[in-house]
Amino acid sequence: MTSKKIEQSKKEYRSVMANKSVEEKYETLLKLQKITTAMAKKRGEPAQNPWPSAKPKAR
Amino acid sequence: MDKTLKIINQLEAQGVIGRYAIGGAIAIMFYCEPTATYDIDIFCYLPNQDGLLINLGPLYGNLLAKGYPSEAEHIVIEGIPVQFLVPPPGLIQEALDNAVEDTFEDVPTRVFQYEHLLAIMVQVGRDKDKIRITTSLESKEPDQAKLDDLLKRYDLMDKWLEIVSGD
Numbered sequence: 001m002t003s004k005k006i007e008q009s010k011k012e013y014r015s016v017m018a019n020k021s022v023e024e025k026y027e028t029l030l031k032l033q034k035i036t037t038a039m040a041k042k043r044g045e046p047a048q049n050p051w052p053s054a055k056p057k058a059r
Numbered sequence: 060m061d062k063t064l065k066i067i068n069q070l071e072a073q074g075v076i077g078r079y080a081i082g083g084a085i086a087i088m089f090y091c092e093p094t095a096t097y098d099i100d101i102f103c104y105l106p107n108q109d110g111l112l113i114n115l116g117p118l119y120g121n122l123l124a125k126g127y128p129s130e131a132e133h134i135v136i137e138g139i140p141v142q143f144l145v146p147p148p149g150l151i152q153e154a155l156d157n158a159v160e161d162t163f164e165d166v167p168t169r170v171f172q173y174e175h176l177l178a179i180m181v182q183v184g185r186d187k188d189k190i191r192i193t194t195s196l197e198s199k200e201p202d203q204a205k206l207d208d209l210l211k212r213y214d215l216m217d218k219w220l221e222i223v224s225g226d
Contacts, residue, residue, distance in 0.1 A: 010197070011197045013092070014091070014092045014194060014197045014198040015197070015198060015199075017091070017092035017093070017198065018090065018091045018092055018198035018199045022088060022089050022161070022163055023163065023164060025088050025092070025093045026060060026088070026093070026163070028092075028093050029088060029093040029094075029095070029096070032093065032094070032095040033095060033097065035095075036095045048097040049097075049138075051060070051097075051138060051139050052137070052138040052139070
């Protein structure tokens with residue numbers, strides 16, 4: 001994949017993400033926090049605690 | 060985060076804080092893709108403030124009585140660090156006054172408008188703000204007329220053009 005195509009793909013992803021509900025984006029944020037925390041711990045750096053998960057809602 | 064917002068709504072209803080709104084990275088999440096952050100910025104007015112010094116004591120005391128301790132500049136409410144900030148006069152105060160109603164998990168809240176968030180990031184101008192502006196614009200187009208008005212009134216147009224041109 002060329003760098004131009006990668007950039008285009010990132011832009012499309014961002015646009016798709018932006019249109020999701022804030023609750024769905026929150027779940028993505030929690031995943032980002034878990035990854036960031038795990039990476040910091042692996043590097044031996046101070047790590048912050050990920051936030052609690054949102055309560056699952058009955059649909 | 061819904062439980063955290065419920066507590067903040069209680070604080071406003073009880074008059075412990077005045078009008079409040081979410082700013083910072085969590086506010087951007089309402090409009091764009093999320094970016095990693097570990098705190099919520101709550102901008103609010105504080106009642107009964109005399110003089111130049113801001114007294115967060117009553118707010119911290121109220122939350123401590125509810126079982127929410129402070130950690131450095133944050134108060135951890137339902138597992139989420141919250142930073143309460145009193146808006147300085149100018150752009151941020153305007154952002155708070157014009158924040159829009161929204162909901163999270165059916166809990167009502169208020170969020171800075173997207174154009175105010177972009178203008179604030181220009182004004183603050185840290186490297187991470189510049190990156191966030193670029194990624195935000197790839198997520199969502201602002202109301203350009205509204206943004207231009209803010210950038211002109213707060214003398215930020217040159218900085219904005221510098222950031223979006225990548226110079």
